[in-house]
Amino acid sequence: MSTSNRPIAAEGSFKNRTVIVSGATGKLGRPICAALAAAGANVVINDVKADAVQELTDSLKSAGHTALLSITLSATSGPEIVAKALEQFGRVDAVINPTLGPIPWKPFEDLTDDDFRAAYENNVLGPISVTKAAWPHFKKQGYGRVVNFTSDSMLGFPTASAYTNTKGALFGMNKTLAMEGAAHGIKVNCVSPIAYHPNMERHILRFSDDVQHAFKTLYQPEANVPMILALVSEGCQASGEVFNTAGWAAGRNVWGNKKGVNGLETVDACLKALGQITEKGGDVFEPHTMVDFTEWQGKYVLNK
Numbered sequence: 001m002s003t004s005n006r007p008i009a010a011e012g013s014f015k016n017r018t019v020i021v022s023g024a025t026g027k028l029g030r031p032i033c034a035a036l037a038a039a040g041a042n043v044v045i046n047d048v049k050a051d052a053v054q055e056l057t058d059s060l061k062s063a064g065h066t067a068l069l070s071i072t073l074s075a076t077s078g079p080e081i082v083a084k085a086l087e088q089f090g091r092v093d094a095v096i097n098p099t100l101g102p103i104p105w106k107p108f109e110d111l112t113d114d115d116f117r118a119a120y121e122n123n124v125l126g127p128i129s130v131t132k133a134a135w136p137h138f139k140k141q142g143y144g145r146v147v148n149f150t151s152d153s154m155l156g157f158p159t160a161s162a163y164t165n166t167k168g169a170l171f172g173m174n175k176t177l178a179m180e181g182a183a184h185g186i187k188v189n190c191v192s193p194i195a196y197h198p199n200m201e202r203h204i205l206r207f208s209d210d211v212q213h214a215f216k217t218l219y220q221p222e223a224n225v226p227m228i229l230a231l232v233s234e235g236c237q238a239s240g241e242v243f244n245t246a247g248w249a250a251g252r253n254v255w256g257n258k259k260g261v262n263g264l265e266t267v268d269a270c271l272k273a274l275g276q277i278t279e280k281g282g283d284v285f286e287p288h289t290m291v292d293f294t295e296w297q298g299k300y301v302l303n304k
């Protein structure tokens with residue numbers, strides 16, 4: 001429930017829509033499932049934690065919700081998850097993928113290849129598998145919604161390189177899936193949320209007192225849910241975007257480019273230009289597609 005005590009999504013606004021939530025029993029998954037159920041969606045509650053899946057299902061049932069399907073499988077079993085959803089509800093309209101495996105907090109040199117593999121398996125291949133299995137159904141019905149989860153930790157989070165790597169992977173495919181889905185009514189977006197839990201306390205010490213206070217009082221998991229539900233709703237026209245959400249607020253992350261220096265034909269010339277190239281501030285161009293970027297780059301390379 002939001003601070004205004006209004007429901008996050010209007011009752012009945014997701015009626016007859018089937019939404020698969022993978023990583024459903026985590027900090028974000030739980031309030032997402034609760035808000036979807038309250039809005040009348042058929043909710044597919046998927047997570048690897050059997051007890052937590054059962055407990056969440058029971059709590060939603062006791063709140064009067066019946067259109068629920070509980071699945072204890074890894075998100076990497078996308079085809080099975082989607083098949084079960086179709087068998088129960090006859091359609092799949094959206095997938096929300098807040099999956100997150102255990103984070104190995106280690107300096108880069110101490111992380112093993114298996115640490116990276118496990119992070120990829122849970123955080124990247126899981127969301128890909130569910131999305132890919134739902135995709136042909138989305139195409140057939142001319143409608144689909146996908147939300148993946150990236151993170152501001154991509155801006156640099158020492159000892160979390162296995163994690164940040166996976167968040168970059170989801171960011172990297174966001175625009176491409178949005179483009180591939182465009183002709184089929186499929187909207188694909190990423191959310192970069194903040195959902196506080198007391199076990200994050202040591203990580204927030206780096207912030208100002210005001211922001212630490214906000215983490216503890218305002219940045220609760222459900223404060224990200226309105227935008228997440230908006231992105232899987234019929235009304236969503238945005239696609240290929242990254243929304244940062246926290247404390248009942250949302251903004252858009254941008255990928256900016258600064259005009260470069262041309263005529264760099266020697267290492268010495270490059271080293272001399274580094275200061276200018278890496279200078280912060282100034283004009284930033286935001287390309288919306290790869291073509292946009294390459295055309296803009298071509299102009300300064302060609303001195304136009």
Ligand SMILES: NC(=O)c1ccc[n+]([C@@H]2O[C@H](COP(=O)([O-])OP(=O)(O)OC[C@H]3O[C@@H](n4cnc5c(N)ncnc54)[C@H](O)[C@@H]3O)[C@@H](O)[C@H]2O)c1
Binds near residue numbers: 028196
């Ligand atoms: N919490 C934050 O502040 C924050 C910040 C930035 C990004 N995010 C991102 O948001 C998403 C959700 O975060 P959270 O805080 O709710 O995480 P969480 O750890 O509370 O929940 C993640 C859930 O995913 C489940 N899971 C793990 N591997 C799975 C698999 N292979 N198949 C199915 N389920 C699996 C876990 O059992 C767990 O229930 C994550 O992708 C995370 O990277 C969270």
